[in-house]
Amino acid sequence: MWPSDSAGAGSISKAIVEDGDRFTRICNACRYCEGFCAVFPAMELRRTVDEHDLAYLANLCHDCRECLYSCQYAPPHEFAVDLPRLMAEARRQIYSAYAWPDACAALCRRQWLLLVAAMVGAPVLLLVFVAGWIGPAALFSAHPGAGGFYAVMSHGAMISLFGVLGLVAAIAIGVGAAQFWRAIDDRALTAGTFRAVVVAIRDALTLKYLDGGGEGCAYPDEVPTHARQWCHHLTFYGFLLCVAATAVAAIYDHVLDYQAPYPLLSVPVMLGCLGGAGLLVGPPGLLWLKRVIPTEAADTRQTGMDVGFLILLWMTAATGFLLLALRESAAMGAVLTAHLGLVAGLFLTLPYGKFVHGIYRLIALVRHAREQAPVGKDVGTTDQTND
Numbered sequence: 001m002w003p004s005d006s007a008g009a010g011s012i013s014k015a016i017v018e019d020g021d022r023f024t025r026i027c028n029a030c031r032y033c034e035g036f037c038a039v040f041p042a043m044e045l046r047r048t049v050d051e052h053d054l055a056y057l058a059n060l061c062h063d064c065r066e067c068l069y070s071c072q073y074a075p076p077h078e079f080a081v082d083l084p085r086l087m088a089e090a091r092r093q094i095y096s097a098y099a100w101p102d103a104c105a106a107l108c109r110r111q112w113l114l115l116v117a118a119m120v121g122a123p124v125l126l127l128v129f130v131a132g133w134i135g136p137a138a139l140f141s142a143h144p145g146a147g148g149f150y151a152v153m154s155h156g157a158m159i160s161l162f163g164v165l166g167l168v169a170a171i172a173i174g175v176g177a178a179q180f181w182r183a184i185d186d187r188a189l190t191a192g193t194f195r196a197v198v199v200a201i202r203d204a205l206t207l208k209y210l211d212g213g214g215e216g217c218a219y220p221d222e223v224p225t226h227a228r229q230w231c232h233h234l235t236f237y238g239f240l241l242c243v244a245a246t247a248v249a250a251i252y253d254h255v256l257d258y259q260a261p262y263p264l265l266s267v268p269v270m271l272g273c274l275g276g277a278g279l280l281v282g283p284p285g286l287l288w289l290k291r292v293i294p295t296e297a298a299d300t301r302q303t304g305m306d307v308g309f310l311i312l313l314w315m316t317a318a319t320g321f322l323l324l325a326l327r328e329s330a331a332m333g334a335v336l337t338a339h340l341g342l343v344a345g346l347f348l349t350l351p352y353g354k355f356v357h358g359i360y361r362l363i364a365l366v367r368h369a370r371e372q373a374p375v376g377k378d379v380g381t382t383d384q385t386n387d
Contacts, residue, residue: 011051011055011093011094011096011097011098011183012051012054012055012058012090012093012094012097013093016054016086016089016090016093017049017050017051017054019086020049020053020054020057020086020090021048021049021050021054023081023083023086024043024046024048024049025047025048026073026079026081027040027043027081027083028043028044028046028047030071030072030073031044032070032071032072033066033067033070033071035213036064036066036067036070036212036213037060037061037062037064037066037067037209037212037213038060038203038209038365038368039057039060039061039067039083039087040067041368041372042056042057042060042368042371042372043057045371052183052184052185053184054090055090055094055180055183055184056184056185056364056367057087057090058086058087058088058090058091058094059091059094059180059184059357059360059361059363059364060209060361060364060365060368061083061084061087061088061091062207062209062210062361063084063087063088063219064209064210064211064212064217064218064219064228065084065212065217065218065219066212066213066215066217066218066224067083067084068082068083068084068218069218069222070218071083088302089301091302091357091360092108092301092302092305094180094360095108095305095352095356095357096108096109098176098177098179098180098183098356098360099172099176099351099352100171100172100175100176100179100351101172104172104351104352107352108305108352108353111304111305111308111353112304112308114308114348114349114352114353115304115308115309115311115312115349115353117345117348118312118342118345118346118348118349119308119311119312119315119342119345121345122341122342122344122345122348123337123338123341123342123345124341125341126337126338126340126341126344127334127337127338127341130152130153130333130337134151134152138151138152138333139152139333139334139337140330140331140333140334141330141333142328142329142330142332143332143333144328146258146259146260146261147259147260148260148261148327148332149259149260149261149327149332149336150259150260151333152332152333152336152337153336153337153340155253155259158340161340161344162343162344162347165344165347165348166347168347169347169348169350169351172350172351172352173350173351173355173356173359176351176356176359177356177359177360177363180360180363181363184363184364184367185367193370195369196366196369196370196373197366197369199365199369200362200365200366200368200369201362203365203369204358204361204362204365207229207232207233210228210229210232211226211229212224216228216229217229219289219293220289220290220292220293220294221292221293221294227285227289228286228289230285231281231282231283231285231286231289232282232286233282234278234279234281234282234285235278235279235282235283235286235310235313236282236358237275237278238274238275238276238277238278238279238280238281238282238317239275239278239279239313240275241271241272241274241275241278242271242272242275242276242279242317242320243275244271244275245267245268245269245271245272245275246268248267248268248271249262249268252266252267252268261324261327264324269324272320272324273321273324275317276317276320276321277317279313279314279316279317280314280317280318280321283310283311283313283314284310284314286306286310287307287310287311290303290306290307305353305354306354308349308353309349309353309354309355312342312345312346312349313346315342316339316342316343316346319335319338319339319342320339322335322339323335323336323339
């Protein structure tokens with residue numbers, strides 16, 4: 001069912017919204033943390049917070065946790081102000097509320113089931129299908145030279161499979177993003193300017209608000225460090241480089257008529273190796289940080305979503321490197337099928353896992369750039385404060 005204008009209503013529980021409103025009043029009275037990130041300047045523009053305001057603020061929060069360790073009203077104080085936990089819970093509910101189609105919203109709450117299907121089910125099903133299609137003998141035979149991959153799965157089959165999966169994922173993500181766009185304030189966003197988008201993209205690409213105001217995240221503990229920021233950069237840019245490698249490979253195949261696998265020093269392989277290296281290092285770094293974070297500061301209900309996505313990214317990169325090493329051997333067919341199965345599983349999880357937080361966060365940053373620009377001045381010509 002296509003979403004109506006009321007889609008997403010009731011996306012955050014009443015108790016969470018009430019806590020968000022209470023925390024906002026306390027934070028606006030104190031204002032000690034206003035230089036840490038985008039959340040506090042945005043809070044200062046609001047005397048009260050409703051469900052849509054909290055959806056906006058929650059996606060501005062980068063979970064750097066500096067405010068938690070700096071707050072004089074944090075637990076065990078009777079006010080119990082814990083913004084990182086509140087924002088994480090709000091985001092978890094938002095992912096489910098804006099998932100499309102509605103029947104798939106439960107996948108956001110059953111991450112382990114979804115990710116087991118992606119990491120095990122999809123590769124096994126594809127392996128069984130390919131073995132049945134070309135036969136076990138061909139699957140476990142060497143296919144050296146250009147066009148070897150297509151001896152295992154034809155070019156047309158690859159295009160059809162990933163074209164359909166990519167289109168479905170793009171539509172689901174797009175519908176969810178459109179619902180979130182309208183929910184957090186359609187007037188502010190439709191009135192947005194090109195400069196606001198540029199500022200938001202700049203802030204997202206540099207992870208500006210993951211530095212705790214300059215010293216780094218208070219993550220996993222109260223000692224500031226840039227480790228989480230670096231690991232996020234390795235993961236994000238590793239993913240982008242892998243996407244770029246796929247795009248260049250498509251040009252090689254369709255425009256230059258070069259068939260995979262490509263030489264080691266070709267552009268697609270070099271881009272893929274750089275991206276894969278980032279994905280081999282970044283996700284384990286983030287997993288380690290999650291492993292050592294104090295239990296009282298962790299949002300355990302979102303662990304499955306975070307951990308599963310990171311493991312899936314790592315497995316995809318690892319099988320990519322394994323394929324590069326074994327592409328001339330008889331094991332190439334099985335490794336290629338496993339790698340493609342993981343990529344297919346990744347496509348299936350994108351609209352219902354941690355990937356969507358990047359989309360929603362970018363939309364929130366666009367609105368932030370708009371509302372922080374003083375009237376009569378261009379977005380991006382002033383700093384992010386609004387005294």
